[in-house]
Amino acid sequence: LENYPSKHLETAVNELSKLPGIGRKTALRLAIHLLKQDEADVDALGRSLVQLKKAIRFCKTCHNISDNELCEICQNPKRDRSIVCVVENINDVMAIEKTSQYRGLYHVLGGVISPMDGIGPTDVNITSLVQRVTPEKLTEIILALPATIEGDTTSYYIHKRLKGTDVLITALARGINVGDELEYTDEITLGRSITNRIPYNHPSGK
Amino acid sequence: LENYPSKHLETAVNELSKLPGIGRKTALRLAIHLLKQDEADVDALGRSLVQLKKAIRFCKTCHNISDNELCEICQNPKRDRSIVCVVENINDVMAIEKTSQYRGLYHVLGGVISPMDGIGPTDVNITSLVQRVTPEKLTEIILALPATIEGDTTSYYIHKRLKGTDVLITALARGINVGDELEYTDEITLGRSITNRIPYNHPSGK
Numbered sequence: 031l032e033n034y035p036s037k038h039l040e041t042a043v044n045e046l047s048k049l050p051g052i053g054r055k056t057a058l059r060l061a062i063h064l065l066k067q068d069e070a071d072v073d074a075l076g077r078s079l080v081q082l083k084k085a086i087r088f089c090k091t092c093h094n095i096s097d098n099e100l101c102e103i104c105q106n107p108k109r110d111r112s113i114v115c116v117v118e119n120i121n122d123v124m125a126i127e128k129t130s131q132y133r134g135l136y137h138v139l140g141g142v143i144s145p146m147d148g149i150g151p152t153d154v155n156i157t158s159l160v161q162r163v164t165p166e167k168l169t170e171i172i173l174a175l176p177a178t179i180e181g182d183t184t185s186y187y188i189h190k191r192l193k194g195t196d197v198l199i200t201a202l203a204r205g206i207n208v209g210d211e212l213e214y215t216d217e218i219t220l221g222r223s224i225t226n227r228i229p230y231n232h233p234s235g236k
Numbered sequence: 237l238e239n240y241p242s243k244h245l246e247t248a249v250n251e252l253s254k255l256p257g258i259g260r261k262t263a264l265r266l267a268i269h270l271l272k273q274d275e276a277d278v279d280a281l282g283r284s285l286v287q288l289k290k291a292i293r294f295c296k297t298c299h300n301i302s303d304n305e306l307c308e309i310c311q312n313p314k315r316d317r318s319i320v321c322v323v324e325n326i327n328d329v330m331a332i333e334k335t336s337q338y339r340g341l342y343h344v345l346g347g348v349i350s351p352m353d354g355i356g357p358t359d360v361n362i363t364s365l366v367q368r369v370t371p372e373k374l375t376e377i378i379l380a381l382p383a384t385i386e387g388d389t390t391s392y393y394i395h396k397r398l399k400g401t402d403v404l405i406t407a408l409a410r411g412i413n414v415g416d417e418l419e420y421t422d423e424i425t426l427g428r429s430i431t432n433r434i435p436y437n438h439p440s441g442k
Binding site: 038039050058072073075077102123124183 | 239243245247248250251252254255256257261262265267269270271272273275277278279281283284285286287289290291292301302307308309321323325326327329330334408419420
């Protein structure tokens with residue numbers, strides 16, 4: 031066990047080290063860095079995190095984050111409302127928006143199916159996606175999920191759930207390296223993989 | 237410029253990316269992670285940081301952090317009050333304490349002299365160290381600074397400032413790899429380098 035010279039330091043290190051990718055040594059370095067900053071700056075950080083969780087909302091249609099009931103993209107009359115791009119997370123929306131290659135809507139799953147992590151199909155926003163197809167008269171759903179086993183599993187599951195509808199299912203062109211996350215893909219590759227999207231076919235042919 | 241779907245998200249990312257070693261992509265990932273946590277957990281993190289800065293104090297003798305006017309080490313009657321170990325930062329105190337090889341007191345400089353970063357001798361707690369020698373009847377000062385150019389410069393400067401006092405100046409045995417920070421040194425090496433500490437002699441022989 032570590033022996034902290036102050037319980038306030040210990041509490042801060044405990045809390046910081048709960049963040050993904052931040053171990054106890056990094057947490058201690060961050061805490062010591064904060065101690066050297068002005069109180070107003072540390073306050074601003076603390077308040078921004080509390081406010082983030084308290085004030086942010088999720089778009090009731092696409093689950094993107096929003097400051098309102100509907101996100102800016104769902105509210106934008108210039109977007110093509112017949113296409114929905116399905117992504118794992120909010121940062122994927124931001125990554126695709128940055129390419130300026132896509133003018134349709136989104137659907138944020140909030141995760142991908144991962145039996146190893148106990149994440150099943152009902153833990154991600156798939157049912158609400160299926161329920162959008164008919165009322166919104168969708169003509170195309172683009173599966174823009176990570177090129178990982180979990181991403182592929184999720185794509186396949188969505189494809190199965192959409193059988194019987196006549197929506198076209200496409201997937202990102204696989205210029206993306208297998209195993210890579212969307213947000214780490216360079217903008218040109220990501221933009222091109224949307225432009226060159228292809229009909230979705232599961233390898234098994236089912 | 238990034239286009240954030242929420243100004244609360246943007247503020248949180250701005251604040252998080254001010255932390256050392258955290259870029260905007262990592263900040264966004266951390267923010268999205270926090271959005272998925274319970275509000276109570278995010279509150280606990282935010283409050284712990286504000287509280288850290290607000291409630292923590294610095295020991296008036298050694299500048300270690302403390303919940304009181306004097307830190308636990310300075311208050312401990314079992315410590316050898318004639319030896320002071322000079323370190324750069326609070327985490328170095330914790331690293332040395334963990335070795336259980338040292339029973340003296342500390343002096344936390346709060347940094348090392350680094351002209352490149354605009355940190356001069358008066359920006360770190362060196363004068364208060366010099367002022368401890370006579371009233372506290374110190375017999376030994378151990379220089380436990382990083383094995384970097386800045387650490388060496390600081391050791392040499394302290395050595396010069398202490399000329400004329402008859403306190404013995406020692407330095408950590410250089411089992412520590414040049415360029416390494418103390419906190420990343422394994423406990424055995426760090427413990428041994430305190431046990432085998434050697435008289436301080438600047439390479440120039442001055």
